[in-house]
Amino acid sequence: MGTILIGVDGSSRSEDAIVFGRQLADASDANVLVANAYPYSDFPSRAAHSADREQLRDGALEIVREMRCRLDLDERRSAVRIVADLSPAKALHAMAEAEDAALIVVGSTHTGRVRRVLPGSTGERLIHGSPCAVAVVPKEYRKHAGPLRRVGVAYNGTPEARAAAFAAAEFARALGGELIVIGVADALAYSAPALMSGADAARLREEVDGHIQASLDALVADLLGGVTASSVRLTGDPAEAIADYSEQLDLLVVGSRGYGPLRSVLVGGVSGRVIRSAHCPVIVLPRGSEAALAGVFASSASAGAVS
Amino acid sequence: MSAPIIAAYDPYAEDRAPVDLALALAHPTGAHVIAAAVYPWSAVDGAIDPSLDAAVEQRVEDALQRLHEDRGVETRTVKALSVPAALHQLAEELGAALIVVGSTDRGAVGRLLTGSTAQRLLHGAPCPIALAPHGYAEAPVTTIAVGFVDSPEGREALDAGHALARRAGAKLRVIAVLHPSGGLDAAFAGAAKPEKGSRLRGRGRAEAEAALERAVADLEGDVEPELHVDDPADVLLRVSEHVDLLVCGSRGYGPLRSVLLGGVSRRLVDEARCPVLVIPRGAR
Numbered sequence: 039m040g041t042i043l044i045g046v047d048g049s050s051r052s053e054d055a056i057v058f059g060r061q062l063a064d065a066s067d068a069n070v071l072v073a074n075a076y077p078y079s080d081f082p083s084r085a086a087h088s089a090d091r092e093q094l095r096d097g098a099l100e101i102v103r104e105m106r107c108r109l110d111l112d113e114r115r116s117a118v119r120i121v122a123d124l125s126p127a128k129a130l131h132a133m134a135e136a137e138d139a140a141l142i143v144v145g146s147t148h149t150g151r152v153r154r155v156l157p158g159s160t161g162e163r164l165i166h167g168s169p170c171a172v173a174v175v176p177k178e179y180r181k182h183a184g185p186l187r188r189v190g191v192a193y194n195g196t197p198e199a200r201a202a203a204f205a206a207a208e209f210a211r212a213l214g215g216e217l218i219v220i221g222v223a224d225a226l227a228y229s230a231p232a233l234m235s236g237a238d239a240a241r242l243r244e245e246v247d248g249h250i251q252a253s254l255d256a257l258v259a260d261l262l263g264g265v266t267a268s269s270v271r272l273t274g275d276p277a278e279a280i281a282d283y284s285e286q287l288d289l290l291v292v293g294s295r296g297y298g299p300l301r302s303v304l305v306g307g308v309s310g311r312v313i314r315s316a317h318c319p320v321i322v323l324p325r326g327s328e329a330a331l332a333g334v335f336a337s338s339a340s341a342g343a344v345s
Numbered sequence: 346m347s348a349p350i351i352a353a354y355d356p357y358a359e360d361r362a363p364v365d366l367a368l369a370l371a372h373p374t375g376a377h378v379i380a381a382a383v384y385p386w387s388a389v390d391g392a393i394d395p396s397l398d399a400a401v402e403q404r405v406e407d408a409l410q411r412l413h414e415d416r417g418v419e420t421r422t423v424k425a426l427s428v429p430a431a432l433h434q435l436a437e438e439l440g441a442a443l444i445v446v447g448s449t450d451r452g453a454v455g456r457l458l459t460g461s462t463a464q465r466l467l468h469g470a471p472c473p474i475a476l477a478p479h480g481y482a483e484a485p486v487t488t489i490a491v492g493f494v495d496s497p498e499g500r501e502a503l504d505a506g507h508a509l510a511r512r513a514g515a516k517l518r519v520i521a522v523l524h525p526s527g528g529l530d531a532a533f534a535g536a537a538k539p540e541k542g543s544r545l546r547g548r549g550r551a552e553a554e555a556a557l558e559r560a561v562a563d564l565e566g567d568v569e570p571e572l573h574v575d576d577p578a579d580v581l582l583r584v585s586e587h588v589d590l591l592v593c594g595s596r597g598y599g600p601l602r603s604v605l606l607g608g609v610s611r612r613l614v615d616e617a618r619c620p621v622l623v624i625p626r627g628a629r
Binding site: 125127128131132159163166167168169295296297298299300301302304306307310 | 427429430433434461465468469470471596597598599600601602603605606607608
């Protein structure tokens with residue numbers, strides 16, 4: 039049984055995260071922890087003003103209890119956690135490790151655009167180094183959330199993207215939805231257009247398109263049964279193309295970049311830009327952990343599709 | 346031979362700032378400097394005609410030849426689609442002591458502004474990262490400042506700054522900053538806000554002073570500890586106008602042996618007036 043950790047701060051953006059967390063909980067048998075970090079440090083003041091600490095602690099408890107009510111999940115499957123820490127990102131990171139969470143869910147920042155994803159300072163720090171998958175939910179998702187049917191996954195042929203595709207297939211299966219594998223043909227990335235003739239550029243574009251389509255087809259064939267999978271080939275700048283396409287998706291899964299510490303979430307050039315502009319909730323998977331989300335969806339997947 | 350210093354060199358912009366900073370840091374340590382140019386190539390499993398790459402390759406080679414003649418450093422090319430991924434891998438392969446990266450040319454001269462390559466290296470790099478401001482020219486390192494926090498990461502930064510200062514014969518300013526409100530601003534925003542530091546300054550200050558004193562007690566050479574009561578990033582940014590190098594640690598959570606920015610270091614790498622060196626967490 040897996041654990042989904044939802045970081046909340048009492049704002050309406052936290053309600054967005056709660057709504058999305060509930061949807062995932064409904065499609066799995068995962069437990070949900072509603073967590074808040076209250077800004078108190080035992081250093082440098084030590085116990086000099088314990089009254090403040092009590093007050094902050096009570097405020098935090100009120101927030102997580104209120105959010106747990108909004109989650110409205112079976113009481114045996116949800117719990118609250120509060121911790122004194124000046125850095126909410128650090129607190130969520132430590133809590134995810136201690137609770138062996140499979141996923142941390144946070145809302146977007148208040149400065150972002152409505153119905154778009156944009157991590158705030160806590161989300162930004164989580165997508166650089168979190169020990170488990172991180173989901174960032176669009177601003178005002180609570181007002182527009184629909185059933186999670188169309189699950190997209192960004193695929194570029196790397197081992198990280200392949201792992202993400204298999205994890206996304208588990209999602210789609212558990213949600214009773216379909217999987218859309220997204221490839222982007224970006225001919226510009228492969229050479230210097232200024233130095234190439236028109237004919238060369240056209241040939242290059244054709245070769246890149248063909249190659250990408252072949253790798254998408256191969257992946258869709260590899261994904262085992264039990265899930266409806268199709269592929270779509272976009273052209274242009276990968277981050278922009280995927281973010282634009284996310285308007286047609288209910289959930290987007292991306293892998294971490296292919297270098298840096300293992301078993302950590304670390305966004306790269308494309309995933310980093312996608313998670314700062316997508317139209318639907320985005321989940322970034324940690325690098326080098328094959329069964330990243332098995333904890334959340336494994337048992338429901340083996341029991342067949344649950345919606 | 347000691348571990349090399351890798352300078353990230355953009356063969357199109359030909360910005361020499363990272364190479365010059367690498368040379369300035371190599372001078373006291375005797376490290377070998379390798380200027381690495383990463384440029385894209387047709388990486389699609391040989392599906393594309395290699396002749397398309399020839400013109401690009403020639404241009405890169407010419408740029409590196411000019412750099413070699415000017416600065417006498419070893420040069421190296423890496424063909425890869427992702428510049429930060431290639432630099433990361435090269436640093437691991439060579440067991441590099443340091444990667445030096447430049448600022449984007451969108452920023453002001455003399456001031457840092459990290460580009461996309463630096464941003465990604467600053468999250469997860471296997472070795473320290475130094476950032477060269479736009480327009481940096483090689484100059485002797487005579488004063489080094491370290492942003493000190495009493496944590497394992499803060500002490501790693503202090504050790505690294507001290508080691509470098511000793512070798513360079515430089516003065517070391519150890520800067521500890523106590524936030525006036527003890528970090529409680531957010532909690533009281535909107536409500537009755539206490540006067541800045543009203544209750545914290547007395548006891549908090551004594552403890553911060555004691556921690557700073559303990560940290561510098563065993564350090565040799567010209568070491569000057571300072572305690573400021575202000576916003577930590579503001580203090581360090583002001584200091585950056587008067588020193589040749591600013592050293593800071595990574596944040597205190599996340600994967601070990603990786604560079605990871607926290608709240609203060611994030612501002613330093615985008616606004617400092619001098620080169621900044623970020624030390625990875627749990628450095629060996």
